Amino acid sequence: MLYHVAMTVNLPADMDPAVAAQIKAEEKAYSQALQKEGVWRHIWRVSGLYENVSIFDCRDHEHLHEVLMGLPLYPYMDISVTPLNRHPSSIHPGDQ
Amino acid sequence: MLYHVAMTVNLPADMDPAVAAQIKAEEKAYSQALQKEGVWRHIWRVSGLYENVSIFDCRDHEHLHEVLMGLPLYPYMDISVTPLNRHPSSIHPGDQ
Amino acid sequence: MLYHVAMTVNLPADMDPAVAAQIKAEEKAYSQALQKEGVWRHIWRVSGLYENVSIFDCRDHEHLHEVLMGLPLYPYMDISVTPLNRHPSSIHPGDQ
Amino acid sequence: MLYHVAMTVNLPADMDPAVAAQIKAEEKAYSQALQKEGVWRHIWRVSGLYENVSIFDCRDHEHLHEVLMGLPLYPYMDISVTPLNRHPSSIHPGDQ
Amino acid sequence: MLYHVAMTVNLPADMDPAVAAQIKAEEKAYSQALQKEGVWRHIWRVSGLYENVSIFDCRDHEHLHEVLMGLPLYPYMDISVTPLNRHPSSIHPGDQ
Amino acid sequence: MLYHVAMTVNLPADMDPAVAAQIKAEEKAYSQALQKEGVWRHIWRVSGLYENVSIFDCRDHEHLHEVLMGLPLYPYMDISVTPLNRHPSSIHPGDQ
Amino acid sequence: MLYHVAMTVNLPADMDPAVAAQIKAEEKAYSQALQKEGVWRHIWRVSGLYENVSIFDCRDHEHLHEVLMGLPLYPYMDISVTPLNRHPSSIHPGDQ
């Protein structure tokens, strides 16, 4: 099932750059592993902002919750979650 | 280039059902043609609402503008447009 | 899977009372059938307002979408949908 | 009487993990005791967020107030309270 | 139990003045009857606006709901309901 | 003249409990003195929140301003002020 | 006593121009009479919008309420009212 998730990252401006770099690296590895599994189906950067729009394909709400709670950057994020359906006009079989 | 477009449709409750059905059919045909061209890359229905989230792949802003202004349902829509970049963590080559 | 759905009904003040009564009766029958199936798990009235808060237990997003789109009062509603998980503190086995 | 309570928890990102774990454990014990009493009737996790939606069954507003003010996580919470009625369409005798 | 209720009245500008006057007269009678019962404990006009702030003393949420749903002006109102407790600093015995 | 004042208190979560208790005690004494004078006519606690709704009866705006600025908790408060009139439907002579 | 009142006028786009002109003329006459009395102390147009910002000097809230309710354009207005004090830095004796 698909979930539209918008994430805004608010790292404190005075955070130790090394700490920030470390968390970002962990976030990237975490995200790419899930992308390979097909769970994190899409991730796009919102132009000009430290925000992303992602599409997750999860078994159910619990699965989504685990995935998002596991994000290394989670404590610094504002997140909104919107469940998505297959659109009746969609021609993409896989876009359910 | 990718654009995230959220569309909310507000058809008047007292609209003639036949007129509504006609416009929706035109909208579906219009959308599917653009999907085949690869312009309308994704369209998902927001669960429970008469809203969709779409990803458009357009040459530039003008192209996006033409596409959206041509929507048969446009006069009944609230629309928000957000430009998207390829995310540095994305493993999907085509997701730029 | 559980979905928290808040519904606000805005019937036009000048609607024919008979028409309004008819739609409300259809809505009640529709709701009670789904409650018997266990799909519409809870429905509460927000005190003082023509709003309800409901908990739906659906197979997936598509199922929820069908259920909500079938509401006779749907054209007159503002709806918000929030996916719910079982809470780690919950002692209610059935509250997943 | 039923109250719909939405709680968002904002723990400081730099809080000592041990302190955070301690408060969360107290919160869980506090919640489960009230659930056993039937006061905290439902608690669900909002998927992907550190938020819950709960339904409380209290004698009156004072009782609700005591219960919420006693939450160990209270100082870190944004809370909204909405009184609920039994819905005329509800088939659940206990859902008043 | 006390409820703070804010009511904004939006009568259509083109409403027949006689109809408007009739509804307002019914509203006044309805309100004054409830005030005599002690249910509608306070009603104040918000200076400069067609809004009132009221304090209701009701047995429970159901009672409040009946009272508000019975307002002749209800179809033209935006309403917000906030449950109130006795304040620990209050010296007014009756202000629970 | 009556003023509706809504006050939300945001004490820092890491404030020294003794300091917090001290300010709260001063606030209570300050409020009760004004209640005895009839200036602070009503104070109610918003159920479940560290907020109150109060009705002040002041000579004029300056008087209200002095009263609110003198609140020991003022630096930690979000405040909104709404002037109130006697309502034409009110049967309470004193509720002007 | 001074009140800051912001007024936004929303005349229906399809209103009979003659009716609109008539109401505006009545509004102007009404306003200028109050200005001569010193009640309507200031009226400024918000540049580019059909809005004004006004400062009223009224005996009390009731007086303000009468004045605003008497505005011919009242049914087409969104209004916000803010009580004002003399500012401790003001050098204008009359600006209380």
Next chain:
Amino acid sequence: MLYHVAMTVNLPADMDPAVAAQIKAEEKAYSQALQKEGVWRHIWRVSGLYENVSIFDCRDHEHLHEVLMGLPLYPYMDISVTPLNRHPSSIHPGDQ
């Protein structure tokens, strides 16, 4: 030319009182000098809040900008600026 400027001051609650008093004194002197010049035409205190509403009469936007940027309290302020015109109903020659 006139500008309506609303200023909200948010001094940190834990600011050294002597520092706060110093900045406020500088702000008062700064304001009164501009009032004597006729630039700061009006300043009123919003009743009950640490906010003011002011009317500035400046040569142009640059002049306004200099004036506001020079406010000693500027770093602690939320400011909104609205250009004002002479109102066609105004009888005050000087209120352009």
Next chain:
Amino acid sequence: MLYHVAMTVNLPADMDPAVAAQIKAEEKAYSQALQKEGVWRHIWRVSGLYENVSIFDCRDHEHLHEVLMGLPLYPYMDISVTPLNRHPSSIHPGDQ
């Protein structure tokens, strides 16, 4: 002096197309005349929406007000006005 003006056009969906076309033609002629005068310095279309962002160069607020009030589409517009200064970093002499 420069003003940033954002305009959203909300033509009724059931407006006679001929009437709409006529007003749009008048709007275009009106705008182009002002552009030639250098008053309407920039006009851009917001991609995907019936909105524009414009930069006006006017003598003063009155001039801006006349210009905007003269817009044929004005009755169908939501408008926001923001005064602009020359930016200290700007290298464009004419961008004051």
Next chain:
Amino acid sequence: MLYHVAMTVNLPADMDPAVAAQIKAEEKAYSQALQKEGVWRHIWRVSGLYENVSIFDCRDHEHLHEVLMGLPLYPYMDISVTPLNRHPSSIHPGDQ
């Protein structure tokens, strides 16, 4: 392609003035270099606020993203991005 970017700068009030001056100088140099390239086409100061409105002319979203992420003041900014089209009424050839 053009992008409308609004930037609000929120420097901590207790920032070391020398550090602030340094970052501002870097920001100015960064901006002026991009202005010379024609990428940062316009930059205006919002009168009275530490905000600017800018028009960027970028190859594509990625280019815009690089430019904005490179802003020395970026960590202290709230930013909104709006893609712009050439307006059909524009007489300025270069304003696409």
